[in-house]
Amino acid sequence: MTIAAMHEGPLGIICGSGSIPLAVAAAVQRRGRRVMLFALRGFVDARAVAAYPHCWIAIGQFGRFRRLARAEGCRDIVLVGGLVRPAIRQVRLDWATLVEMPRIVRAFRGGDDHLLTGIGRILEGDGFRLLGAHEVAPDITAPSGALGHHQPDAEAAADIARGFEMLAAMSPFDVGQALVIGRGHVLAVEAAEGTDAMLQRVAALREAGRITLPRGVGVLVKAPKQPQDRRFDLPSIGPDTVRHAAQAGLAGIAVVAAGTIVAEPQRLVEAADANGLFVLGRAECEAG
Amino acid sequence: MTIAAMHEGPLGIICGSGSIPLAVAAAVQRRGRRVMLFALRGFVDARAVAAYPHCWIAIGQFGRFRRLARAEGCRDIVLVGGLVRPAIRQVRLDWATLVEMPRIVRAFRGGDDHLLTGIGRILEGDGFRLLGAHEVAPDITAPSGALGHHQPDAEAAADIARGFEMLAAMSPFDVGQALVIGRGHVLAVEAAEGTDAMLQRVAALREAGRITLPRGVGVLVKAPKQPQDRRFDLPSIGPDTVRHAAQAGLAGIAVVAAGTIVAEPQRLVEAADANGLFVLGRAECEAG
Numbered sequence: 001m002t003i004a005a006m007h008e009g010p011l012g013i014i015c016g017s018g019s020i021p022l023a024v025a026a027a028v029q030r031r032g033r034r035v036m037l038f039a040l041r042g043f044v045d046a047r048a049v050a051a052y053p054h055c056w057i058a059i060g061q062f063g064r065f066r067r068l069a070r071a072e073g074c075r076d077i078v079l080v081g082g083l084v085r086p087a088i089r090q091v092r093l094d095w096a097t098l099v100e101m102p103r104i105v106r107a108f109r110g111g112d113d114h115l116l117t118g119i120g121r122i123l124e125g126d127g128f129r130l131l132g133a134h135e136v137a138p139d140i141t142a143p144s145g146a147l148g149h150h151q152p153d154a155e156a157a158a159d160i161a162r163g164f165e166m167l168a169a170m171s172p173f174d175v176g177q178a179l180v181i182g183r184g185h186v187l188a189v190e191a192a193e194g195t196d197a198m199l200q201r202v203a204a205l206r207e208a209g210r211i212t213l214p215r216g217v218g219v220l221v222k223a224p225k226q227p228q229d230r231r232f233d234l235p236s237i238g239p240d241t242v243r244h245a246a247q248a249g250l251a252g253i254a255v256v257a258a259g260t261i262v263a264e265p266q267r268l269v270e271a272a273d274a275n276g277l278f279v280l281g282r283a284e285c286e287a288g
Numbered sequence: 289m290t291i292a293a294m295h296e297g298p299l300g301i302i303c304g305s306g307s308i309p310l311a312v313a314a315a316v317q318r319r320g321r322r323v324m325l326f327a328l329r330g331f332v333d334a335r336a337v338a339a340y341p342h343c344w345i346a347i348g349q350f351g352r353f354r355r356l357a358r359a360e361g362c363r364d365i366v367l368v369g370g371l372v373r374p375a376i377r378q379v380r381l382d383w384a385t386l387v388e389m390p391r392i393v394r395a396f397r398g399g400d401d402h403l404l405t406g407i408g409r410i411l412e413g414d415g416f417r418l419l420g421a422h423e424v425a426p427d428i429t430a431p432s433g434a435l436g437h438h439q440p441d442a443e444a445a446a447d448i449a450r451g452f453e454m455l456a457a458m459s460p461f462d463v464g465q466a467l468v469i470g471r472g473h474v475l476a477v478e479a480a481e482g483t484d485a486m487l488q489r490v491a492a493l494r495e496a497g498r499i500t501l502p503r504g505v506g507v508l509v510k511a512p513k514q515p516q517d518r519r520f521d522l523p524s525i526g527p528d529t530v531r532h533a534a535q536a537g538l539a540g541i542a543v544v545a546a547g548t549i550v551a552e553p554q555r556l557v558e559a560a561d562a563n564g565l566f567v568l569g570r571a572e573c574e575a576g
Contacts, residue, residue, distance in 0.1 A: 162461070165461075166458065166461040166463070169457045169458060169460070169461070170454065170457060170458060170477075172457070173450070173453075173454040173457070173474055174472075174473070174474070175454070175474040175477065179479075180479075184462075185462070185480075186461055186462070186463035186479050186480075187479055187480045188479045188480060188481070189458075189463065189477035189478075189479050190477075191467075191468075191474050191475055191476045191477050192473075192474075192475045192476060192490075192493050192498060192499055193476070193489060193493060193498070201481060201489075202480075205480050205481060210480060210481070211480055
């Protein structure tokens, strides 16, 4: 560990659901920085965070988080993992949160972008520095080019280009940024259901004969929202994404290089190679 | 029947699935014109067409259709009803279709728009005149304003405006033109699954706590694709749409007046009133 790294204190990682917070924690430790995980109760598996210094907080316990983070010397904070908007009954409010309530209510209006941006502003107003997962652990984002052995053919390349175009067109509406496209035909668009549920829908529609494209045609295209503050909620893929894409009969997956987190890259590449799928990171300079 | 109507021969209605072809047939008869239904085998219920002069054709039997239509004196043709892209094994090809094959294959590429536009061009090249359901039966399209007793409140009105904006942005990509939006947040976007399946998804996400907006918030917004040739595939709503929207906990439904077919309007209004939903036809001149 460098002296600078010691001085900057541990990186605070507010952990939502899924394996990505742990991948970020591991990558940050590999770079020689200490971490302190703030595991969101109800979102995080206790066994998964056991390997790291951690404490538990609930959504709405802003005061508790602030106290713990200061006690641990965490100034830099990352917010990472699934954070499906909680039902009100799951929220535990503390005094600091109640004081912030007008700002938080404003943040809850509109889409997830506004919610997260609002939380970010509150943290920053309180002297924390909010960083993006891609900043603290750049090696967990998708590289440019193909991951694994397979490459898109010309048909898939045309679908990828059109898919990214459509995501860009939808982007101002703050909607889940993924879709499935095959031979120029948009088969599914993601919103509140999430990427895996969308891929399962494509598999079911294919099964029912409602999608008649042959297997091995179609691409999952996934992108950050254009105006999105990338410190929140970068899109992510992992081995499960590959597995669901294979079950949906797709040719592959295209994401934005450096703008997408790849969870468990080794297992993801193995799954892609085993299923004959390509996984492509498109450099942003390639975008139209 | 007027002499002019007798001279123009019966209107040929190529019937896909659902109740809308029959609503069109009834409306055309009310206006004093004879009809001849060409029921697509596998898409149409035999009992439903029994009340009208009809004959059966299969997808791919272009030669048979042409022969029958000429024998019946049908020059004007309407294509109406669900026409989910058929699996190749369901297609029965005849000679005339094989001769047209290169043009038909070209028509099958890309989205439904291209498919239907391609079929339309083939019919027109053969001397038929292709009309839109809204032209032959204008009284079955949504009027401007509220159908039934309920009206959108200010929150729903804002969702409707934003929903139509997003559909316009997606429109160049030839994708199913409906979505569900609540408090500015896009909850679901329709593609290959169709409107009813999308509404069922919203109901399931609400049930699972993945959508936490209160019941009675959210609007189904549905529009024709902007560059769409309205002689094909006008969007439609019916009592089932209202029932699914109610199960999804929505406040109401907004469609484009004169650009949307309303199947069984009486039952639709009864269902909307009974469930407390609004059904709004927005005049196109109101669009931004």
